Amino acid sequence: MIPRSFQYVAPKTLPEVVRTLRKYKGDAKLLAGGHSLVPLMKLRLSNPQVIVDMRHLRPKLAYIKSDGKEVRIGALTRHAEIEHSAELKRVLPIFPAAAEWIGDMQVRNMGTIGGSLAHADPASDWPVVALATDATLVAYSGRTRRIPAVKFFQGPFTTSLKYYEVLTEIAVPKPPPEHGWAWKKFERKAGDFATVNTAVFITPGRDGRIERASIAVGAVHTKPYRATESERMLAGKVPTIDLLRxxxxxxxxxxxxxxxxRGSAEYKREMVKVFVRRALVEACERANLIRPQVAEVR
Ligand SMILES: Cc1cc2nc3c(=O)[nH]c(=O)nc-3n(C[C@H](O)[C@H](O)[C@H](O)COP(=O)(O)OP(=O)(O)OC[C@H]3O[C@@H](n4cnc5c(N)ncnc54)[C@H](O)[C@@H]3O)c2cc1C
Incomplete structure (x- = not known):
């Protein structure tokens, strides 16, 4: 189908973008990579009066900076730029690992991390990574607001962003170099959205114990969630396969x-058990808390 007619603007600066959003009071939509918005407009599920193209902001809002205690990723950074970032592969390898699983090469070359987070599709990949890594999402509306990922996702395609706020940055605390991580995505066919996706972070402690576990799960609820009870079960424990299961x-x-x-509710719940277990095993292996496991155990 063809989208309804709309006005198109491409402001040169961030304050101009915000002014335009305020002017049209929710009838304007930001355009980043267009890989979620344009399909919705073609289906006429989204019918904005004005499209605010952020193309001129790319020089300012597409970056990966690793300084101090945080890694900061600009909202207009494309999935492919994250996938191939040498700095992220060194400091936060879960980001390139997850990027590699998003759609296909065309999607990754256009879609942006900020667009994906703001779109908040419950089956998308970045929200799960943002939750597991305790990321903070930075919004700009004339002033800057920092929103913890856990408060950002409110429901399907709904975030705590106001209509006049622009997501500008994703700030991620640097994990200790000895941390263990795993990204698992179960998809029906190559390039598909997830049936289940999960991100796990393990901080190793003393005597072979887990100091801290962080587990996020997506695609099986109205929004991605942190498995906080599971995290509590693991904190301070020596990981065994039974405990991880x-x-x-x-x-x-x-x-x-x-x-x-993508399957029945029962099947998907079973897949959560399988993929979270596999992710926990892999993350504990990377944290040197358990020896590499044979395939049947994983
Ligand atoms: C064939 C196909 C396969 C895909 N497969 C996957 C997949 O496997 N996993 C996955 O996670 N995703 C997948 N996607 C989605 C893809 O990752 C999109 O790129 C992403 O969801 C949206 O990013 P975008 O930059 O294209 O945003 P856009 O489509 O431009 O915008 C999406 C929404 O976010 C808003 N927005 C954009 N940027 C900002 C900002 N900085 N601040 C505030 N609001 C903003 C827009 O107004 C719009 O409402 C797929 C898409 C396609 C077309």
Whole structure:
């Protein structure tokens, strides 16, 4: 289908973008990579009066900076730029690992991390990574507002951003170099959205114990969630395969998946158990808390 007619503007500066958003009071939509917005407009599920193209902001808002205690990723950074970033591969390898699984090369060359987070599709990949890594999302509306990822996602395609706010940056605390991580995405076919996706971070402590675990799960609820009970089960414990399996089963209790073309609700809940368990095993291996496991255990 063809979108309804709309006005097109491409402001040169961030304050101009905000002024335009304020002027049209929710009838204006930001355009980043266009890989979620344009399909919705073609289906006429989104019918903005004005499109505010952010193309001129790319020199300012597309970057990956690793300084001090944070890695800062500009909102207009494309998935492919994250996938190939040598600095992220060194400091926060979960980001390039997750980027590699987004859509196909064309999608990754156009879509942006900020667009994906602002769009808040419950089956998308960046929200799960942002939750697991305790990221802070930075919004600009004339002043700057820092929003923890856990407060950002409110429901399907709904965030705590105001209509006049622009997401400008994703700030991620640097994990200790010895941390373990894992990204698992179960997709029906190559390039598809997730049936289940999960991101796990493990901070190793003393005597082979887990100091801290962070587990985020997506695609099986109205919004991605942190499996906080599972995290508590693991904190301070020496990881065993049985313990990791129990933590994964606990994580699946929160899931409220819908039955659809990707499988029944029961099947998806089972897949949460499988993929969270695999992610926990892999993250503990990377943190040197368990020896590499044979395939059946994973
Ligand atoms: C074929 C296909 C396969 C895909 N597969 C996957 C996949 O496997 N995993 C996955 O996670 N995603 C997938 N996607 C989605 C893709 O990652 C999109 O690029 C992403 O969701 C949106 O980013 P964008 O830059 O294209 O945003 P746009 O489409 O330009 O914008 C999306 C929404 O966010 C708003 N917005 C954009 N930028 C900002 C900002 N800085 N501040 C505030 N609001 C903003 C827009 O107004 C719009 O409402 C797929 C898309 C396609 C077309």
């Amino acid at each position: 129990s933590a994964a089963e606990k994580a699946a209790e929160i899931a409220e998946p819908a039955s659809d073309l």
